[in-house]
Amino acid sequence: MLHIKCPHCGMRSQNEFSYGGDATIKRPELNKEISDQDWDNFVYNRKSLRGKHFELWQHLSGCRQWIKVERDTATHEIFKILKANEDI
């Protein structure tokens, strides 16, 4: 089981969290001409590599805050945890 240290609540079990996917994906800016390819990259295309991966988790059964977690996708080792508004 994963143990994730929520920056607001401390160390909690994976059961309290919900997964939100790749945290490095940026939504294309509004009020600008966006190509289909940009939308495609935002909505669907993912790197999903083996190794370090920055991802979003929500502490759903806790403070309900979104956080950013850097985790190894092969070993599940967690390197870094940030609040949602902190830059990677």
Add this chain to the structure above:
Amino acid sequence: MQKYSIFNLIKNAFSNHQNWDLAWKDPTPKKEYDVVIIGGGGHGLATAYYLAKEHNITNVAIIEKGWIGGGNVGRNTTIIRSNYMHDDNALFSEFGMDLWRRMSQDLNYNVMFSPRGIINLAHSDAQMNVYARRGNSMRLNGIDAVLLNREQVKEIIPMADFSENVRFPIFGGLMQPSAGTARHDAVAWGYARQADSMGVDIIQNCEVTGFDVSSGKINGVRTSRGDIKVKKIGLCVAGSTNILAEKLNMTIPVETHLLQACVSEPVKPVLDRVVTFGAGHFYISQSDKGEMVMGGDLDGYNSYAQRGNLPTLQHVLTEGIAMMPFLSKLKMLRTWGGIMDMSMDGSPIIDKTHIEGLYLNCGWCYGGFKATPASGWTFAHTIAQDRVHKLNEGYSLNRFNTGHLLDEKGLGTKTWIS
């Protein structure tokens, strides 16, 4: 090639089965091939087999990092079905069902195909309506489908929970009688043996380290056992698709996730169908050895671990016990995990790419095993003819760009949506 038959079995019994030929050779890679298939799993082996058989292309190599059949074809729940509503999925899968029925004869290898039927349970009136619609769509596409009411389901699977005060009462179910299971390893070995006999080189313990691409064309592939010149490459690497796509500077609509399965201790015959729980994600069948074979949801986050985490297993088995309470008495024998190429709409991709000579086969999500023959057949066609077959037109790579998603369940990588 030595034919497998009762006569050969008896003949070899006299020499204590010491003189059987090797099922496939262990060649060293040549400098050049017409086609290289990357990935020696079920789909890769089937692709090589159909390239040789249907298209007469035999100067083919299968490159496998580990050993053949060591990935998802060796670690699934062996379910074979074509109970899809959308035409693209239904026709593709039903074409595959035809290949499954003939496979043991075709490959001269007993794949133990057992068309025992699959029942998807319904737990509300609304779900019965949805199943009626799906069943009708299936029948329009020539696939057998039977809508069962509660009493009919009870007759077939009396061990399910039919008591009154349950959270998810069984209202009925949708059955595809021709669906079933098969011996998963035999599928890989059968395809490998036949492909090898037709001249395909099966190269194991050979890792792809890079690609030789110039002016938008494939010229070769670099491996841990030397460079190979080739004009056409088929990628069939399931959970490793993202890793190889990175080497090709491609970003694809696929994420790599982990899916677990498990078997119980063997028990006497109790369940002679495949059954799925309709109020969650859980599927179960009984193997010939008597083990209850069970599976369910993804672990839910990107993973290459090839081993699962307990919370998901607990969640999945809770569903199982809700459906069939006797499961709580069984001990678990084994659990395992495989890495899945989860596409964003839950449907696969079999297509050409923007690189000339590079063909992509991925995105099989939960349903890679049953698709093995149809995937190999259509992928072989796509590679040999350099154009997609009508059967895999819907499985295009650019459907995400154009909006022609094939959202059978609309799930993809986002398991929590269900």
